[in-house]
Amino acid sequence: MTNPDDPFAEADDFEIAPVRLTVDLGALADNWREMARRSGSARTAAVVKADAYGLGIEDCGTALYEAGARDFFVAVVQEGVTLRTYAPDARIYVLSGIWPGQEQLFFENGLVPVLVSEEQLAFWMSVTAEHGDHPCALQVDTGFNRLGIPLEDAIAFTDDVSRPASFSPVLVLSHLHSGDTPSSELNQKQLESFRRVADAFEGIETSLAASAGIFLGSDYHFDLTRPGIALYGGEAVNGGKNPMRPVAKAEARIIQIRDAKKGETVSYGGTYQLSRDSRLAIVAAGYADGYLRSLSGSGVPLRQNIGHGAFGFVAGRKVPVVGRLTMDLTIFDVTDVPAAEIRSGDYVELFGPNMPLDDVARAAGTIGYELLTSLGLRYERRYIYPE
Template sequence: MTDFDDTLPAPDEFDIAPVRLTVDLGALADNWRDMVRRSGKARAAAVVKADAYGLGLEDCGTALYEAGARDFFVAVVQEGVTLRTYAPDARIFVLSGIWPGQESLFFEHDLVPVIASEEQLAFWMSLLAEGGDHPCALHVDTGFNRLGLPFADALALAKDVSRPASFSPVLVLSHLHSGDTPSSPLNKAQLDAFQEVSAAFDGIETSLSASAGIFLGPEYHFDLTRPGIALYGGESVNGMQPLRPVAKAEARILQIREAAAGSTVSYGATHQLSRRSRLAVVSVGYADGYLRALSGSGVPLRAGGTSGAYGYIDGHRVPIIGRVTMDLTIFDVTDVPERAVRAGDYIQLFGPDMPLAEVARAAGTIGYEMLTSLGLRYERRYIYPEE
């Protein structure tokens, strides 16, 4: 305890955070409405798995619910339990299905398991025999070879007159593996297979398309679409302009230092300066999900020999110099006027001025991974639609 405790005002944690994340919930809601429009006659759900793609399940789920979403998809049952508080009368589908020991969570919180295998189907049938009816969905594999009942088995199940009357899925779904590449002929092959599945389960709602599939056209929409990454401002179709940016990540400049031409920067001395430079040492690293593969040099695993990522400050794109480390990254701010950048300022890592997809490509990855890798140290600020 010091004499200062009673006199200093309490700081705004966001304003002093080493790394911070701004999430525009108005943009998120607008992106969902955009996907509703693009879904045509189909309803649009909202996929909020992985903590709403790293941006916060509670706040993002609430914003989407208030925007009108009434169908949600999560990956695991614990996410569904959390979301139920913020989406009281929504249908919440759990994509990983149900396993023994999870029954009370599904029933108590009115969650809909997505049955994805013969084992889950047998277990679900036994639950219905003991406890009566409860809604479920059925996942059918149409060529992904990931989750889903095999195509032939699903058709046989649809025609099985001996299946319990209590087993009546509220939704049959599948997933496109190449929807982000519209020219792929495999999209049409999966569409044809799913149309056959849809016909076999006549009278039950069907869903094939996540974000990318929605852009393939009305024939891919069926009854319900499942937009995910597009809601959060990520690139869902290769080379297509994303919707409104939702997330802005920033990191504080801890020090600006002068470095002589010919000197080296960061671990491994992988970058040698060709000129006298001003370097901004910034409080972000791979512990914050700012991937080591974004480094300006010294990352042999990155394919293609790309030069690394950029940040953005005061109207200038500034390159990463040398390797990204656990807690620190170094940017070259030599070309930014001295008066325009100083210690304590923030560099934008991705956001409205530094597209998420571009940063992800610099790391040889996708926006999904960038968002879902955000670390725990980000101080978050949510901008609500009315603000």
């Protein structure tokens, strides 16, 4: 805090930041433990791709490792190199696989490539033939049509006489495309396909369930589960109550509170007209901070299903975004907040314990994943460590 006797004393950067992010690492660890409990006898990994869903791979990786995670998934090799420092003896899988020229990074950092195509599979066999055996994983496509060896090709590969005797993946995995919709019959169809894969690769560990798949029950758990969004407090399953603890709180500072008259318009394009005399709080966050333009209170032609934009939270009350959200600024209507309870310099919660991440995401016509991974570089961050 600033010393009132010294106006030039150094202030706490977090206390004066235009935008700030609080990350509760205790909640993150608790969420991992909860997903491990729900995974039953299966071992539970932690997915920390995209800079731990925007919250910081260094701090989040450390907290998850200290909570007990020993299997991690990242998207690209550079993320794995970073994580290795914070998870020294963990097994780290790289979901995008390996490309020529990356071999040394995988070997030096003990990273496990997830081979996702026939080309990567052939390349990896040539690498191990030259440099010796090294763990790998194999992804099989069971209906997603994204990454993975086609189902029948993967099963046939187990009996391929040209397959090197030394080649044996440590994990075979697939991914559910409709796990967030428990009622979808396609989940059962993928499960049946993956069981064929598991049978063909007998003796090798298998993994099908990410966050949503864990909630589908033990049939989907196999040997290893891979929770991601649920660890960070997001909704993994559509509908129903989210059982996970909120992890991130994003806030923006009020730069100015101004009075505006009934009939006046707000922000670019004049798309929002005030229906009453109002007080407006202009805060220091916009789409450059990942607070998406589609959260605007009006003037968003692509958002047809929701007539209003997002809400913030300040002084114990929800307050709506009004007018178009801009690159660096957002305007909230704070007319219903007593004037004595709000002032310039206060912070509006953009999402967090009082404004659930996925509620805000729905107002933007998107999902919590996008809000978290869109967080910009301007947030001053504070990490709350478990006691």
